[in-house]
Amino acid sequence: MKRILLVVAFIALYASHQDFWYWRTAYPLVFGFVPIGLFYQACFTVAASLLMWLLVKFAWPGHLESEIENDRKHEEDRSR
Amino acid sequence: MIPAIVVFLYLAVVLYIGIFAFRRAKGKEKAEDYFLASRSLGPFVFLFSLFGTNMTAFAILGSSGHAFSNGIVTFGLMASSSALVIPLTIFLIGTRVWALGKKHGFMTPVQMFRDRWECGHIGTVIFLVQAVLLVPYIIIGIMGGGTTLNAISGGLVPYWFGGAIVAMVVMSYVFFGGMRGTAWVNTFQTVLFLLFGALALIVIGVGMGGFKSATQSMLASPAFSALLTRERISPLYFFSYTFIPLSAIAFPHILIFCLTARKMGQFKKTVIFYPLCIMAIWLPCVFLGVMANRVSDVPEIRAKQEARRVLATQGKAMTPEARDDLREKAAGDDVIMLLLKRYAPFWLAGLLGAGIMAAVMASDSQILALSTMFTEDVFAFYGGKRRFGESVQVQTGRIFIVLITMFAYAVALRAPETIFELAIQYAFSGYAALSPLLVAALFWRGSTKWGALASTIWVIVAVVAVALFQHAVPAPAPGPPTLIWSLGGTEVLSRTPGGTAVFGFMPVVPMVLVSALLMFVVSLFTRKPKPETLERYFAISKPAPDSVRLDRVA
Numbered sequence: 001m002k003r004i005l006l007v008v009a010f011i012a013l014y015a016s017h018q019d020f021w022y023w024r025t026a027y028p029l030v031f032g033f034v035p036i037g038l039f040y041q042a043c044f045t046v047a048a049s050l051l052m053w054l055l056v057k058f059a060w061p062g063h064l065e066s067e068i069e070n071d072r073k074h075e076e077d078r079s080r
Numbered sequence: 081m082i083p084a085i086v087v088f089l090y091l092a093v094v095l096y097i098g099i100f101a102f103r104r105a106k107g108k109e110k111a112e113d114y115f116l117a118s119r120s121l122g123p124f125v126f127l128f129s130l131f132g133t134n135m136t137a138f139a140i141l142g143s144s145g146h147a148f149s150n151g152i153v154t155f156g157l158m159a160s161s162s163a164l165v166i167p168l169t170i171f172l173i174g175t176r177v178w179a180l181g182k183k184h185g186f187m188t189p190v191q192m193f194r195d196r197w198e199c200g201h202i203g204t205v206i207f208l209v210q211a212v213l214l215v216p217y218i219i220i221g222i223m224g225g226g227t228t229l230n231a232i233s234g235g236l237v238p239y240w241f242g243g244a245i246v247a248m249v250v251m252s253y254v255f256f257g258g259m260r261g262t263a264w265v266n267t268f269q270t271v272l273f274l275l276f277g278a279l280a281l282i283v284i285g286v287g288m289g290g291f292k293s294a295t296q297s298m299l300a301s302p303a304f305s306a307l308l309t310r311e312r313i314s315p316l317y318f319f320s321y322t323f324i325p326l327s328a329i330a331f332p333h334i335l336i337f338c339l340t341a342r343k344m345g346q347f348k349k350t351v352i353f354y355p356l357c358i359m360a361i362w363l364p365c366v367f368l369g370v371m372a373n374r375v376s377d378v379p380e381i382r383a384k385q386e387a388r389r390v391l392a393t394q395g396k397a398m399t400p401e402a403r404d405d406l407r408e409k410a411a412g413d414d415v416i417m418l419l420l421k422r423y424a425p426f427w428l429a430g431l432l433g434a435g436i437m438a439a440v441m442a443s444d445s446q447i448l449a450l451s452t453m454f455t456e457d458v459f460a461f462y463g464g465k466r467r468f469g470e471s472v473q474v475q476t477g478r479i480f481i482v483l484i485t486m487f488a489y490a491v492a493l494r495a496p497e498t499i500f501e502l503a504i505q506y507a508f509s510g511y512a513a514l515s516p517l518l519v520a521a522l523f524w525r526g527s528t529k530w531g532a533l534a535s536t537i538w539v540i541v542a543v544v545a546v547a548l549f550q551h552a553v554p555a556p557a558p559g560p561p562t563l564i565w566s567l568g569g570t571e572v573l574s575r576t577p578g579g580t581a582v583f584g585f586m587p588v589v590p591m592v593l594v595s596a597l598l599m600f601v602v603s604l605f606t607r608k609p610k611p612e613t614l615e616r617y618f619a620i621s622k623p624a625p626d627s628v629r630l631d632r633v634a
Binding site: 010013014017018019020022023024025026029032033034035037038041042044045046048049051052053055056060061062064065067068071 | 152153155156159160161163164167168171175176178179182183290291292294295299305308309310311315318319322343344345348351352353354355356358359363366367619
């Protein structure tokens with residue numbers, strides 16, 4: 001279930017990159033000088049970082065490293 | 081002259097870090113130590129060196145130049161799409177390649193492909209394509225070094241000498257320091273340009289009298305207000321750009337860097353902080369590039385704006401050559417340098433110039449990657465390592481580094497820069513179209529060497545076809561594209577001012593999709609690798625049953 005939610009979150013974020021709603025306007029100006037289109041894409045970048053944090057927390061492929069550790073242990077045992 | 085002295089000091093520090101600071105004294109050299117730093121990089125160095133490796137001169141000079149001409153859309157096109165796609169590919173592909181490299185001893189992507197698909201010469205074809213697409217980056221890095229040193233010294237350091245100095249410095253620390261030296265230099269450089277991007281924003285912002293008035297005056301000008309929106313770029317073109325970051329994980333130097341982590345846990349910080357690092361570099365560069373349009377007291381910037389205006393108003397009546405000439409005059413790759421010269425004090429301009437040099441010199445890891453690929457995929461594969469030993473293999477790698485740097489410098493002196501800028505455009509699309517090979521090798525048991533060969537040949541054909549097409553049909557003036565082929569009222573192929581459009585998309589979209597389709601269809605009808613080979617790959621790719629997991633064993 002977690003993985004499905006993460007896939008959905010990725011698709012939603014990928015789709016939201018195409019922010020056609022701010023396409024032809026610079027307003028509102030955030031902090032008085034940042035056009036909204038640029039501010040939105042900067043927020044998108046922060047959201048991408050948050051999504052990566054969720055992926056690391058809930059879908060980390062730890063088994064890849066465990067397998068290597070297992071192999072290393074087996075080899076050490078064998079050499080003893 | 082003071083900024084040039086600061087930059088020379090910076091080059092000396094880089095040389096020291098690369099050659100001496102992290103060199104380990106030992107007897108016989110091991111290939112794994114020289115080319116992969118014994119797979120021992122810690123989290124901090126791994127994050128910053130991997131990020132720095134991917135941030136070429138384009139990130140600072142190119143992004144601000146693109147923003148100068150095209151506006152804020154540059155950030156959405158190149159930075160935010162990369163912030164999502166690149167860390168995701170590192171998470172999905174980089175971690176698996178790291179694990180397989182650790183388990184089976186791979187040092188290059190081609191070694192993995194050869195083993196995974198039980199092939200030899202097809203791997204050599206993939207090596208050749210990867211190498212040919214990588215060379216333009218090395219050449220443009222040396223060209224960027226020559227141009228930047230020339231600009232920072234106010235013309236005192238000639239282009240040929242500046243290029244030679246940068247080539248010598250990069251070659252020396254790659255030659256002596258190998259991957260360890262390169263990684264530490266990249267880390268130092270990344271920290272430098274992360275700090276100086278923010279500093280440049282503040283200094284130039286204060287110099288311009290604050291960004292609020294600059295933005296307001298741009299919005300009030302009909303010529304510049306569109307640069308603060310995205311109305312000049314089509315949504316399909318914007319969407320196409322999300323395919324370009326797929327190239328990052330297919331770059332051999334990025335994939336080889338993924339093999340250098342000590343533990344897989346090192347990837348965690350990298351994938352989380354990668355988007356934030358992108359924002360820290362690109363946001364100031366893009367914003368300053370756009371704001372440069374408001375600067376009216378720098379003659380060089382006014383000349384660029386004038387060239388852009390003439391191109392837009394009279395471009396249709398001009399010859400293709402005259403249009404190309406004006407495009408070159410209007411290009412804004414040096415606007416950050418011009419802003420620094422105008423607004424930063426001398427000493428700070430030197431420090432910021434050093435930051436820019438840091439980005440320009442990112443060709444180090446590409447040189448090292450080519451050397452690693454040559455010694456592993458050609459020298460070792462065709463029996464050199466077996467006959468002459470590992471120490472000779474490392475020396476061969478070093479000789480290759482000298483030869484490739486000399487070749488790149490010789491070409492950089494003779495060829496016009498625009499040719500290699502174009503080549504890099506094609507190379508981005510080419511590497512993006514090679515990414516299905518990695519996905520198929522790691523996630524699909526049914527993929528075969530013939531599918532990989534079909535995809536690779538498609539990449540060669542498509543890159544050459546786009547290059548020939550753009551050579552044969554000159555770029556039109558700014559405005560609507562030149563329609564070349566339509567079918568039932570639908571635009572199939574057009575020549576745009578910036579390149580080529582296929583069904584309104586950039587060529588990278590059909591290139592990636594057809595590459596993936598060829599991999600799928602050809603693999604369906606060709607012989608699969610042996611079950612024992614597949615087992616070695618797909619046992620590691622899925623979670624093991626609880627009974628054999630390490631935590632249970634412990």
